[in-house]
Amino acid sequence: MKKLLLVAVMFLGLVANAQTADEILATYYENIGGIENLKKIKGLKMTASVNQQGMEIPLEIYQMADGKQMSVINFQGKEIKQGVFDGETLWGHNFMTMKAEKSDAEATANMKLDMNDFPDAFIDYKEKGYKVELLGKETIDGAETFKIKLTKEPVTIDGKKEDSITYYFFDTENFVPIAIQSEIKSGPGKGMMSEITMSDYQEVEGLYFPFSMTQGVKGQPGAPLTITKIELNPTVDAALFAFPEEK
């Protein structure tokens, strides 16, 4: 409680001053445990579950500093991997055959662009050639937020280069992102805005992470993802990310 109050002091003190995007980001890093500590992380393993229509789907999400990542879903004791990336190949299991299949070349190329975004795209954004802009304030989930626009390297969509733009909403009270929005670039939802809202920030080894994320389309109810455990710097066999070639 004391700690919280102290934190509140920090926040309140800064509300009046925090005007630029960089100041907001600096406060954010300070509040969640320090940018230096964040940069030291080599990887994350999240144990989570998605509740969909009564079906509780357990999953494990791996994100590594070198850009490797995967989600492992457990269905009836069978492991199904989705969004697996080993730095070169993006792949996932087909639900019908349960065999690994590669994603299309565009998706893979776009994924490669994000390899330098662990654990947080904002870290060293200038060095990465990204652009950050404070657009103003917006109310999200009833809370006042700073809306920050992040422009990364252009992505390729259906054969055409398009800007990669993401909007982050930092709570003006706590200076942590509570929502992320970006335009859906292809598929049936093309042109609509996707939204992830975040909450239940909790401490893991001195760093704060959101333990609850709800993903969906802006303005429509999303699917809640509940994280039960976050493990820092997990030991993971690199082979698990590799595309299993058929023998």
Next chain:
Amino acid sequence: MKKQLLLVAVLLLSFSIKVDAQSKNTKGKQLFGDLTARHIGPALMSGRINDLENHPTNNRIIYAGTAGGGVWKSNDGGVTFNPIFDDYCQSIGAVEVDPNDPDNTIYVGTGETWTRNSVSYGDGLYKTVDGGVTWNKLGFENSDRIANIIVNPKNSNEIYVGVLGALWGDSEERGVYKSSDAGKTWDKILYTNQKTGCADLTMDPNNPKILYASMWEFRRTGWSFESGGKDSALYKSIDGGATWNKIHNGFPEGSLGRLAIAVAPSDSNILYTVIEAEKNERKGLYRSDDAGANWKQLNNDFGITVRPFYFSRIVVDPKNPDVVVKGGLSGSISRDGGKTFKNLGNMHSDIHDITFDIHNSDRMYAGTDGGVYRSLNGGTTMEIVENLPISQFYQVSVDDAEPYNIYGGLQDNGSWYGPSSSPGGIEARDWNSIGAGDGFRVLKHPTKNIIYSEMQGAENVWRYDVAAKRVKTIQPLPQKSFEKFRFNWNAPMAISAHQPNRFYMGSQYVHKSEDMGDTWTIISPDLTTNDPLKQDQSNSGGLSMDNSGAENHTTIFTIAESTLDENVIWVGTDDGNVQVTQDGGKTWTNTIANVPDLPKNTWTYHIEASVFNKGTAYVVFDGHTMNDMKPYTYKTTDFGKTWTSIITSDVVGSVRNIQEDYVNPDLLFLGTEFGLYITINGGKNWIKFTNNMPAVAVHFIELQKQTNDLVMGTHGRGIIIIDDISPLREINEEVLKEKVHFFTSKPTVIFEEGSFAGSFGAETQFVGANPSRAAQIKYHLSRRHTFGKMTLEIQDDNGKVISKLGPGKSKGINIVNWNYRLKNPKVAKGKTFSFGGFTSPLVEAGTYNVVLKKGKETFTQKIELIYDPKSNLSASDREVKHNTTMKMYNMTEELAYMVYELDAILEKAETLKKKKIVEKLTALKKTLVITTGDNYVGSAEPQLREKMSDLYSKIATSYDKPSNSELESLSIIEERFEVAKVDYQKIKKKVKFLDELNLKSFEEFIK
């Protein structure tokens, strides 16, 4: 020091909380939370388009500026569209993409420019520099309507805006404006007078210094329209707008009306104009081959001269200067430089804009009164865009069916009814046509399967027997010793809560029928001002006569019979009277003189008779046809002897409708030109509702009694529903202060309906969202939850967790859906999935505990589930069904555990090379689960797991109790399982290394 700081912090905190509490009442986003609008279209008849705009280099991108539904963007060459301008005025005049930065910079000029009677109005010019995510207003607040925006293709800072200006009154904010600093400052570079605005503006695509502007003298009143005058003219500038000269050489003599201007993109010398002139033979299309120095008349066919105020756009093929298209009733295309025209292909009539694909002139788009059409063959065959739900409702009503139906009439698109929910979503095919022409009020007979509908000016009023499919017209006919009836374009109809067969209509008189419109009695004198100056519609139109009936005035516009006393009837007129009778029409009192601070003759748009007190009523007035955009809303509690204003400065724009809640008299809903406002304190302040709710004109609001759904007929975004507004009834200052406040809700019916929804052919259609069928847990949080753990569980009375839900964390109202199911059973691991095992069984009806844990605190609430009263299952049937389902659920998990054990033993036995055990277990396992194949057509022969879970799923998902054959099948599976268990135990007994396996207990396993 530290202590002091802490004290300051506490002070600051309490201060900020206090500020919050005050702002709660004024900020919808902090109150309404998960209470979200649901759009159901329809899109099958779409709605009016004002302007189409291409992307200059990417032909996949096209924009549609709509008359009342905002701006929509297509990323796929016009197959599907998405809205990008929801938070602002939805009446659009012009959309312009900056040719130098086409992916990011877009300008939107608000206020539609095809000036029919029912148009809305704009509130300025907007700009985005991020492709439409955020918009900023660049001024022009009083421009009313913006006709054109042009960005210099060589200089983004240079922008020209053609302002048509006010339709209903004088205004100096008209003419051509120029900015040289990307819109920061503006100079008025061409201005005529307070009556004459810029109707069309174009730039020579090959020389940005050359501009053409058409100026139009025009005016509309509630009772007439005037197009043309001596000040209408066509101008040219060759110096970027510094000087202008009339270019009338070859023009008709006398006054001019609306003129359009187009430059052929492939030849700057070739210009086309369409001229509205005094003499019919001199109207039509004119062409210049010397950049405007001389003009020659080429054509004055009907298609070219029809209704200039509504259709005047000319578009020239970007590649061929002799291919010219003109908007019109059907749209016309010439391939000989404007000498002759033929109609465009069949599509909805009233074509306002056309555009060619930038690369391929065979591909064209047309904007009509019924949406956007595409053509792949140069305008011969047109196909409609199926996902633009921009229908313009004038009125909306609901019935009490389950699910309830919604009825309403549309601008130029007839009358319709459709369901509030439908399997797979509300699709185009769910809507039924119930009238022709322009549609307005549609009412369902309170008890019979009969629908009343009408067309403009009550030219036809239909009574439709739905079951028998029989139509008859029942409009009041001329009666002896009464003057000719004057019906409004949008003529009022009303039914009675007391007499189901009673039906009212209003001309200048109130007409009452007690036999569903077969016999009519007039029960009032002329209730209007009967001002003859406002009754000369046969001379309306100006240079082109336009007496469509749309300008009929001094008419009754709204009728409301009190639900508490059938002798109390309220009547409002378009010329500003508010009349009431308390004796069923014998005597009438005009109460308008008792309404304070209201300009004389302001249109009485809607009267809402209160359901709480027969002397209480609400009235809204709309002054926009007198160029007065202020909101007016009043309440009386004494039959109109006194009226009190309940409007506040929170509300912006004209008011069209008001709806009173049925339970809380302080809860009111206000439909305005720029969206929905809600008050929870009888009008002391109003909060704008913006959750998925565009700033669209809300013309009519109904509250459906059984569901508490707020149903809005919008004039540009179809039907929009807010499901179950009942939490708003409980909101007050105390509730807002509670950390967590649970709202009470009525018991939820467990939904057991099934259907064969198929989306055949609906891939590119708009599909309206269905309401949630889940049990909804609703609560208010005083702050957004961001730090620390928050969980939400459903528990039974013994504290057993039935379901874990993801709680809502917004400040304001949170709604969490619970689908009243257990989690699906743990299923034995096999080579493939057992799809039956994905079934989650329904819980039993009853009361459950909602347990919300936030940090260290716990909040609880009860939630009740009931079975559908229409279900014919008895309590004992329910019990059999539930027990059988759960028996199979448990059996499935038992098998899962057995296979888990078996797999562990098998694995160990393999490493220990216990060949005999391996053989026996492998043989047994093959009978328990599928061990080969895939999940699709490579599937193997089903084994015990598949048979068991499929039967489990069959019984669990049936609405019925288990049948005899299902029970027989169950006993076969049970027997087989028993045999398997015995076999397994025999093998297991011989295994010596069980202890080494470190097996989970059953309870741990199924967790």
